[in-house]
Amino acid sequence: MEGLLCVDDFEKEALSKLEKSVCDYYRSGADDELTVKDNRDSFSRILIRPRILRDVSNRDLSTTILGKKVSVPLGISPTAMQRLAHPDGECGSAKATEIVGGILILSFFSTSSYEEVAAASPNVRKWFQFYMHKDRSINEAVFKRAEKAGFEALVLTVDAQYVGKRRASEKNPIQFPSHLRLPNAVPDEEKLDVSKVHDSIDHSVTWEGFKLQRMPYVQAAELGVDAIIVSNHGGRQIDTAPATIDILPSIVRAVDNRLEVYLDSGIRRGTDIFKALALGAKMVFVGRPAIWGLAVDGAKGAKRVMEILRDELDLTMALTGVADIKSITSKFVCTKDSLLKL
Template sequence: MESLVCVDDFEKEGVNRLGRSAREFLTSGADDALTVKDNVDAYSRILIRPRMLRDVSKRDLSTTILGKKVKIPLGVSPTGLQRITHPDGECGSAKAAEKVGGIMVLSIFATSSYEEVAAAAPNVRRWCQFYMHKDRSITKGIIDRAEKAGFEAMVFTVDCQYVGNRRVSARNPLQFPRHLQFPNATPDAAKEELSIFRLHDIMDHGVTWEAVSWLKSASKMPLILKGIQTADDAIRAVELGVDAIIVSNHGGRQIDTCPATIDILPSIVRAVGERAEVYVDGGIRRGTDIFKALALGAKMVFVGRPIWYGLAVDGAKGATKVLEILRDELDMTMALAGVADIKSITSSSVCRKEDLSKL
């Protein structure tokens, strides 16, 4: 693992270690996967504007998220089925987030339970992600169980009422180890093997904004909406009292040719203002990407596929190395850009290529 020095290295190595089904599940996107690619490429269209002769002998990567301090504005996105990459699975991801001082978001399709993750990484900040069940009592039970296990916030994913058109799955139906379960998909640990597709059958495909108000009444935990992609929806969300928004297009896995998340981030930040925190995921592969996202108004960034690749290489150790690489790259970027702390990363720290002639 010593020869792997960037996230791209982990991707190449991790993909090579996976079986066909796991590899296709992790790397695939909707339709032609154009948004998967553009999520990554979009960061190259943004340039960093370094400032000179500033004291950067000490850097502070910490910030405050939902009123509590984190060592770094970097977290693990709610990617499911992590044990198809390595037995450590989500417990390994949680240990990695704990090591760097970030946040772990656990998917409803996790292959490790709330209780297992809490025991594996008791000091990491943990958020629970879910979809809305047709039976609201199931959703309430899931939330209550997560809170009892020490999870501190709800992440309601709103861009997945149906599964996107992933051609790779149609050509080659996915085959996963039979022993894997989704122990958080019901209020009690699963007592049988569950298909991810059968789980989608019990989700509420007709859910509306009413669900946000219901969730606010169902739990006192902060509520975060994941999957917001327009300023209008962001405004609606904050009007209903959500605490934070994750700008996300599901890693390009739901609808193809939608905008890259970094491109739509500024408009959503402007629309939300100070009424809620705004985070972003999708396409982050370098510390410079994190810097750019923070400059464009994100309070925090989350990574999904890079964690899968880290786990595939060496379980918890691999996932930790991935987050440490991103942390160290962000730290170096700040030093070279003349920025000593997170709050000093502002919109003036970056520009787009087409705007260079206007500066």
């Protein structure tokens, strides 16, 4: 991994290692993949305005998320079926997250159980993604399992009751290996039929249905929840949805400090993290970058990707004249148009 210096390097290396169907599954977006592209391009349209002659000899990347300290405002998004990338799978992602001091969100479609992840990284901060089952008794059983395994919060994903049209995956569908399972999505099945997993999800659920849950959960201010993740599912659900970094400021204004706001989709560089924080996100999460790290070298590869992003954020802060996370504000970013008005 010595020659892999950035997330894009890891992506190229990962794509050379993975089977094409697996590559297509992870890379694909909805329809023409315009939102996938815009998620990344939008960060490039935001400029950083450095301040000079400031004391940045010591920098503090830590912050507080849901009342507890994290070493860096960086975590791993709920990314499905990670053992397709490497046998370490979600346990490898948990180890990587634990080392950098971030937060792991375990996918509903994880190929590792809550218990396996907890055993692999007992000290990692971990949340779990969830879709509402039609059978509410299954929901209750899953919540109890996750809570017993040390998961702190329930992350409800609300934009994927149906799967977006991902053409690359439809043309070249993955063949789910017989030795893998989805132990959190269908915990009682010995033999897994992946094609039927979505049949168990409640496609009719509304915001009212989420009032039944007891754990802290991450979704919407009107329900008195703790935080919201600004995400477009990595561009995988509805094409031409806004890039997350473009919509972020309006969401931050709308919630008006009533809850914490996080962001995912499109993060590939430390400068991207800096820009998201400057525009009001308290923390960012990455999905595909962690997968590329896993594919290259399992837990070690995922750790290296997370370290690269952390170190790039640290360097961005140093070069921008910011000594701690709380000092990153909107005054440090602008657009070309706004520069012309100065």
